[in-house]
Structures are given as C-alpha cells and as structure tokens.
Amino acid sequence: MSDQFELLAPGGDLESIKAAIVAGADAVYCGLDNFNARNRATNLTFENLSGVVRLAHQHQCKIFLTLNVIILESEVPALVRLLNKLVNTDIDGVIVQDIGLFSILKTHFPSLDVHASTQLNTHNEGQILFLKQLTASRVNLSRELNIDEIKQLAQFGHQHDVLMEVFVHGSYCIGFSGLCYISSVRNGSSGNRGRCSQPCREQYQTTETGKDYPLNLKDNSAFSDMAALADAGVYSLKVEGRIKKSHYVYTVVDTWRQQIDSYCSKGEILTDTSRLYTVFNRDFSNAFLKGDINKSMFIDNPRDHAATHFSNIYSCTSMDEVKAVKKKLYDTKTDIIQQVERVTKELCVEKLALDIKVIAAEGLPLKVELITPQGLIELQSESNLVSSEKFTLDKEGVSKWVNSFANADYRVNQIDLSALASGLYIPYKEQTVIKEKVAVALNGNKPLIAPVELSKPGMEAASEYAQPPQLHTLISSVEDLVLQSEPNTFVYYQLPEALACDLDRLVDLFEHNDQLVPWFPAILIGENYDAAVAFLEQVQPSRIVTNNSGVGYAAYQRGIDWVAGPQMNIINSYSLACLKEEFNCVGAFISNEINKKQIKPLVKPDNFELFYSIYHPITLLTSRQCLFHQTVGCKKKRFDDKCLRKCDKSASILSLKHASYVVDKQRGAHNSLYSQENYLNLDVIKDHPGLFDGYMVDMRDIKTHTQMALEKPALLEAFCEQLTGDAAPSALHTKIAPTTMAQYKKGL
Structure with a gap:
C-alpha cells in the first residue's frame, strides 16, 4: 500500500475476498450473514471470519466488516452479542450507518475502529464533525460530489483527523444513498437494510423520449482521475461490487492496483481500460466527479455492456462479427475465472490445527503444552497435583476440558493424555485459570475483553x-x-x-x-x-x-x-x-x-x-441528476446550479410491474421521485x-x-x-384519496 492511497475492494463471498487479496487490495470490506447492506451477497459466517482476517493480514491487507444498516430495537441484543465476539478478533474496523450503533460502539467497544458508511450520505463539513464526535475515523463521501467538493471536504477532514473515502469504480445509484426508499415502499425491501430490489434498473413503459430504462445510470469509473484524486487528498479509493463474482473483483482490483502503482511510482496515468470493459459494466461515466451532470450518464440497458462496447471498438457490421466478439469475451472471461482459481486455490481460511498435551504427575504442577503452527506454548497450574481417591482427573473429563480450548482461530486436532497419571487432584478453579490463560495465549497474548451487557439507562416508557x-x-x-x-x-x-x-x-x-x-x-x-x-x-x-x-x-x-x-x-x-x-x-x-x-x-x-x-407525499428517492432527460425531455443537456434554483416541472413514469411514480422538481430543490399515492x-x-x-x-x-x-x-x-x-378515521379518508399506509403494515 502506498502512503497516499488505500485500494479498498469489495468482498461479497469468500472467493471474491481471496480474489481481492491476491489482486493487490490494501483492504477488503465484507459482511456477515446479518446487519450488512448487501443481503443479496453470499457474505461470510462468523466461523470463517477469523480465517479471512488471518489470510488478509498475511498479505498486508486489512479487513473491514460492514454493519452498515439501520438497527431495529429487537435486534440490539443479537448485535451486542456479535460485537462481544468481534471485539476479540483482529478485524481492522467496522463500517456503520445507524446512529445508535455508533453510540454503542463509542461507549462500550472503543477498541473497534469505526468508519461511516456511504448510507449516511456525507457531503458537508457539519456531517464530518457530527460523525467525528461519534468516533468515526473515516467517512465515505456521497457519490454525487464533484472533485472540488471532495477536495474541500478531504482537506477539512485532514484538519480534524478524519480520512475521506471515495467510490471510484462500480455501480452508480440514481438516488442519494440512505435517502432512497423506492424499494422499501414498493415491497418492504429497504435499501437501508441492504435489501434493495433495484426498481431503478427495471424496464418502464417507453417514455416520451423513447427510453425504456429512464432511471438507469452508467457505472462509475474514475480510472483516469488519479491525479485529481491525489490533489484532493482522498485516502481510500473504493471499488463497489459485493454482489459481483470473483473474476470481476480480481480484474477490477488488479487493474486499479496497476493504475495506483503507476501513478505513485512514476507519476504516470494508465489509459488502457479494456480489462475494465471485459467484465460486467453498464459503460462508464465520471460525470459526477467532473461536475458535469449530463444526459450521457444514462444508458437505456441495465445489462452487461461489454459485448456492445467491443463491437463498437471493432466496428462490427454483421451479426457474425458480433458473435465473434461475444465468443472472444466468453473465452477471455473463462480464462480469467480459471486464472483466479489457480492463484487462489492455495489460500486457506480454515481454522489452525491445535495439538495439546497434558502432563500430570503427583507433586508437580499440571502442565499443558499447546503445539500451534506458530510454535510451542507451555502453561501450568499454580499449585501441585496431589493424590486423591474421590476427586480425580480422569481422561474423559480432561478431554472435554481440553476440547473447550478451541476458538474462532483454532480447532483441536490431537490430544495427548499419555502423560496423565491417574488418581490425582487439583482444584477445579485452577483448571479454569489455565483455560483463561490458554484463551489469552491463543489470542496473541492479548487479554480478552469481557462481554458487555447493554441496558437503556435514563429512559422511560411512554405513558x-x-x-x-x-x-x-x-x-x-x-x-x-x-x-x-x-x-x-x-x-x-x-x-x-x-x-x-x-x-x-x-x-x-x-x-x-x-x-x-x-x-x-x-x-x-x-x-x-x-x-x-x-x-x-x-x-x-x-x-x-x-x-x-x-x-x-x-x-x-x-x-x-x-x-x-x-x-x-x-x-x-x-x-x-x-x-x-x-x-x-x-x-x-x-x-x-x-x-x-x-x-x-x-x-x-x-x-x-x-x-x-x-x-405526506412519499419521497422515493432524491437525485442530483435530472430525471426529465429520460422521461419528458429537457432542452438543457446538463443539470447545473441554474436548474437547481429555477426548474419547476413534473412528470410520471410507469413501471412494467404496474407501479406508477411521479417525477417532481420544485424550485430550489433537486429532482425527486414520489409514490403516486400519499401516505x-x-x-x-x-x-x-x-x-x-x-x-x-x-x-x-x-x-x-x-x-x-x-x-x-x-x-x-x-x-x-x-x-x-x-x-x-373514515371521515378523513373520504376527504383525501387515494392514499396508502403500506410501509406501516410491512415495516422493515
């Protein structure tokens, strides 16, 4: 990793995490089964988290765990149980959206490094100060910001010891993150809970401008903007894609690794984007970053653009030529998949083998030898073993005790009790002490942090x-x-x-x-x-x-x-x-x-x-883009400050899934999409x-x-x-219609 940049890669499943590591990621963000904003990703189990962290650290790569959803009251006990385990792992940080979770971490788990999620939609200095007070060490900035806005916030962040993280590659959302409720309103699948069903990518009734996918943006890529990002003082360059496959992650991360290394070592910007176009993309745009919010950011097809891109590059004029391009793409992707399998097959995240020998002799301390891949660890009791006819160390009891030494990093492989003499006694509490010493020793000689029990101090129920x-x-x-x-x-x-x-x-x-x-x-x-x-x-x-x-x-x-x-x-x-x-x-x-x-x-x-x-009218999303370019049309080619101040317009779009939405732009406001029925x-x-x-x-x-x-x-x-x-209530319902309260029925 260069001192100037961190390349932060997505890890939606174990294979993608391995691909990111071998491709040269400086850090990987990934989630567990719960509490993360990519429920459609395969994600990790807690059982393989420690192995992933160990593997990453062997390759000088960090692991950040996503807990980036809003947390229901009923989920807090389970979340605290998870945090009680995470605090004794070697993860490098947690990514958070919920304000209450920030507070819980600050108060009870201060050893965990905390990052502010993109779902918090950070775009001004006050938000950075707000998050710093909640102990955020870095902030992911809104994807809609231009380079000048990013530079101002990055410099402000440096003054207040908060690092800035910017998405540089992957999907763009049409709406500001954290403020998009379209999926939540339609079917209860909230983006703030990692369950977005992507209605913005769906086909709609053909609009007046002839568009079938009027909310579908091209993908983001700042590949050519390294110098501007460096000048702005951005620290972490983040690749989106936790629901993408491992060959995608490997290709994108490796390509960006080469770009960062070229710039940092030689000051040169690479210009070949062919590898980025080979894997899934919707074509690319850096228009938000450039501050040029124009109609060319849209693409009327949410599917993979790779074949179309290379067909244009090779000036294909016949179906046979297009088929040849698709065949070549298929072969290339197959080669990448096979390459990823080769370079990751030896990477292991399995628990480490732990061999244990117990030595018990009358008049001597009880000894435990732990044989780990890192070497031998020897522990012993404070008092000596004595002869006893009633309370003795039997092999069955000792085996059960020794098997309890296993933890998130180690599995008990072999137990050697050949040196365990019979008819001996030692106080049970001393066995407990040894077990605690074993836990510390297998935790890198770091004391284990005791579990937290959470309450609600200073609160009272409604009367x-x-x-x-x-x-x-x-x-x-x-x-x-x-x-x-x-x-x-x-x-x-x-x-x-x-x-x-x-x-x-x-x-x-x-x-x-x-x-x-x-x-x-x-x-x-x-x-x-x-x-x-x-x-x-x-x-x-x-x-x-x-x-x-x-x-x-x-x-x-x-x-x-x-x-x-x-x-x-x-x-x-x-x-x-x-x-x-x-x-x-x-x-x-x-x-x-x-x-x-x-x-x-x-x-x-x-x-x-x-x-x-x-x-209220139900705001489904708010966008920095113009939503009229693709619907009823607009004479202006780009959205600018004058549009923000002056434009006042309304239109409707109809999904082929029979959901009608209202596009509304008020003077002085950004474009918003509303439900057709008020709440x-x-x-x-x-x-x-x-x-x-x-x-x-x-x-x-x-x-x-x-x-x-x-x-x-x-x-x-x-x-x-x-x-x-x-x-x-019926009296009022007759005076206001039609309306809905589906959200109150569905919930999160």
Whole structure:
C-alpha cells in the first residue's frame, strides 16, 4: 500500500475476498450473514471470519466488516452479542450507518475502529464533525460530489483527523444513498437494510423520449482521475461490487492496483481500460466527479455492456462479427475465472490445527503444552497435583476440558493424555485459570475483553396519560403562511436545497414570522450548507427541524434546539439517546419505514420529544441528476446550479410491474421521485398512546395523484379532530384519496 492511497475492494463471498487479496487490495470490506447492506451477497459466517482476517493480514491487507444498516430495537441484543465476539478478533474496523450503533460502539467497544458508511450520505463539513464526535475515523463521501467538493471536504477532514473515502469504480445509484426508499415502499425491501430490489434498473413503459430504462445510470469509473484524486487528498479509493463474482473483483482490483502503482511510482496515468470493459459494466461515466451532470450518464440497458462496447471498438457490421466478439469475451472471461482459481486455490481460511498435551504427575504442577503452527506454548497450574481417591482427573473429563480450548482461530486436532497419571487432584478453579490463560495465549497474548451487557439507562416508557399530542404542519410557500393562524397547529417551513441563492429572502421571512420553524432538507452541499449555517447565525431560531446531521451539529454548536427529521432514519431508542446525550437534540421524528410492532418497544429519553408524520407525499428517492432527460425531455443537456434554483416541472413514469411514480422538481430543490399515492396513517395515533408528542401533516404542493376534497385550513381542522378523537378515521379518508399506509403494515 502506498502512503497516499488505500485500494479498498469489495468482498461479497469468500472467493471474491481471496480474489481481492491476491489482486493487490490494501483492504477488503465484507459482511456477515446479518446487519450488512448487501443481503443479496453470499457474505461470510462468523466461523470463517477469523480465517479471512488471518489470510488478509498475511498479505498486508486489512479487513473491514460492514454493519452498515439501520438497527431495529429487537435486534440490539443479537448485535451486542456479535460485537462481544468481534471485539476479540483482529478485524481492522467496522463500517456503520445507524446512529445508535455508533453510540454503542463509542461507549462500550472503543477498541473497534469505526468508519461511516456511504448510507449516511456525507457531503458537508457539519456531517464530518457530527460523525467525528461519534468516533468515526473515516467517512465515505456521497457519490454525487464533484472533485472540488471532495477536495474541500478531504482537506477539512485532514484538519480534524478524519480520512475521506471515495467510490471510484462500480455501480452508480440514481438516488442519494440512505435517502432512497423506492424499494422499501414498493415491497418492504429497504435499501437501508441492504435489501434493495433495484426498481431503478427495471424496464418502464417507453417514455416520451423513447427510453425504456429512464432511471438507469452508467457505472462509475474514475480510472483516469488519479491525479485529481491525489490533489484532493482522498485516502481510500473504493471499488463497489459485493454482489459481483470473483473474476470481476480480481480484474477490477488488479487493474486499479496497476493504475495506483503507476501513478505513485512514476507519476504516470494508465489509459488502457479494456480489462475494465471485459467484465460486467453498464459503460462508464465520471460525470459526477467532473461536475458535469449530463444526459450521457444514462444508458437505456441495465445489462452487461461489454459485448456492445467491443463491437463498437471493432466496428462490427454483421451479426457474425458480433458473435465473434461475444465468443472472444466468453473465452477471455473463462480464462480469467480459471486464472483466479489457480492463484487462489492455495489460500486457506480454515481454522489452525491445535495439538495439546497434558502432563500430570503427583507433586508437580499440571502442565499443558499447546503445539500451534506458530510454535510451542507451555502453561501450568499454580499449585501441585496431589493424590486423591474421590476427586480425580480422569481422561474423559480432561478431554472435554481440553476440547473447550478451541476458538474462532483454532480447532483441536490431537490430544495427548499419555502423560496423565491417574488418581490425582487439583482444584477445579485452577483448571479454569489455565483455560483463561490458554484463551489469552491463543489470542496473541492479548487479554480478552469481557462481554458487555447493554441496558437503556435514563429512559422511560411512554405513558398513556401524557399530554395530548399536537398537530404540526409542513409548508413550502408563503401563500400557506396563513396556516399559522390555525389553532393548536405548529408550522414548519421547508427550506430549499439551493439555500444560498435565496438566503436573504428567507432570513427576512423568518424574522417577520418568528413562530415559524425552519425545516432543513437532507441535501445541503457546499455553499448551500454554508448558507444553512449563516441562516442559523442570522435568524437564531428558537428551534429547527433538520434532515441533515450537519445542520444538527451546527445548531448544537450554537445552542439552538434541534429536532432530527424523518430522513435521518431513526428507528431505535439508542439513536434517540445518542442524539440527546451527544448533541443536545431535543426531539426526533421516527422513520416511516417501520411498522407498529417495530415502533412499540421504543422508549424516549427524559425531556425528549418524539414525532411522526401521518400524512405526506412519499419521497422515493432524491437525485442530483435530472430525471426529465429520460422521461419528458429537457432542452438543457446538463443539470447545473441554474436548474437547481429555477426548474419547476413534473412528470410520471410507469413501471412494467404496474407501479406508477411521479417525477417532481420544485424550485430550489433537486429532482425527486414520489409514490403516486400519499401516505396517510391514522392507525398510529391509537396504536401508540402517549409515545408521540406531535404528529405532522405535509401540506406542500407536490403533484401526486392524491386529491384533497377540503381546503388546507379545513383539512388541518379535520386532522386535529383525529388527534382529539372527535372524528372517525373514515371521515378523513373520504376527504383525501387515494392514499396508502403500506410501509406501516410491512415495516422493515
């Protein structure tokens, strides 16, 4: 590994991990059967994890374990049991998304190095400070950032001892990571749980522009951008692909290894990309990195582009020529597969053999000899063996005791009891002491860390006799400011993602409406994050709601009360406690991804408020790309800051699986995809009495298929009646239709 770069490779199964190691990866990220964001990968079992780590370390390669999903309350005990085992392994770090898990690691497992997952969608300085406070030593930056934005954050990270990690090769997602709910809404397979079913890659009804795959992006490759990445100060170059096969991993990692070594040793950039095109690809683009977000980033075919690429390279004009290209590709891939098998067949991750000899003689200590591949280890008891007729060391009991020496690294191979004299006694506690010494000796002479038992200190369950919940409403236009006069209603105002260009007007708006609560979006990049901080300093609001942890951190620094919004993906009590204890957060929205059963065990910290959105247009994903290029068309060839500020457009697309989605672009916002039906959940009010302090209804004018038969003031009054129990839920359902609450039924 060069001092400047780490080449970080995917390991979706054992063969891919071996392929990455022999191809020259400096580190491999891989997951176990549970708690990782690639459930479709084969993944590892805990039984072969230690062998993988040992193999990697023999080749100067690190292993990072992915625990990069949001964690349900019911899963925390199992997760802690896993951490109690991981902390006594030699893994080099864990990759994390869930805020509660960050807190658990910081408090109870400080010896584990912690990395922030791409699912946290880190794209501003405040988020880096937020994650640093949670002990993240490195952060994976959003894939949508350009090189100038990356450079600014990398330099900021260096100033605060946080390394930056950037995806340089593999699949692009059309939506910002961690904020994509399309798979979750459609079938309960959440991307935040590693179960994305990739609806964006599916075929849709042919659009007005003649596209069948309007959400399908080309793959990412920054192969030609080594100099820019070096200048930016990026440390880890990450290859995507934990569901790819071993021959893919080997080819891509080996090619990137050559590129990094060429640049670091000679300052030369390799230009031959033929090997990258040989294995699976959807063609390549580095447009996000270049800051050139254009229509050529899309490809109207989600399948392998390799044959098409080489057919174009060789200027094929007949089917026979194309067949010849496909045959050559097949043969080449077969050769790669066979090569990978050859270079990895000797790599072993099996447990090490442990031979044990027990020596027992009257008047001498009990001796245990451990014969390992690394050498001989000798241990003995503190006291001497004595003759006894009643309590003796019999061979059956000693064999059982010795077999318990096996651990994650070692298997008991042979037991030699030929030197075990009969009729001898030693206190049982001394056998226990020897076993503990054996465990330490087989752990590289490192003391074992005792298991942690987790509780929920400082929390209390909801009371059915708490104060009645309040109604909160979200607006995004000045025309709706009249809703502030509605009784028993708190009004939030949605701030735009293009905040910088509208800062003065918005400061003036809030200074003249001091009861209005700012609602910050999830995406605030560069100058727009700086504008968010300037807004806080100029307005000094008494409270804010933010879907961006960077703004939460800025509010915390300035002593401003802040509430975590629904897109911060909060689903467990440990996250709630962390937000309060670490960042003086005063409240949080619970994610709409979880169901009744998953909400029920939540408990909140003292003097902490919980909220839930009961009515809103369902954001399926938010994209930095233009979603109109491939749907209804757009005159502009690329998406730029002017588009972000000025464009206001809407369209629909229809999946061939009969799911219709709304593409909506508001002025000052990125493109978003919405469900055709708004979310309406009145069941949650009666299902969880006393848990929620407030319920929100979203009154923004997003053009979905849901229609309202009431004006907004009357609609808010109808929702108030639901909170007080003065109206039946059916009355409201007749006034708003069609709607869905499928997420609340499916959960995660």
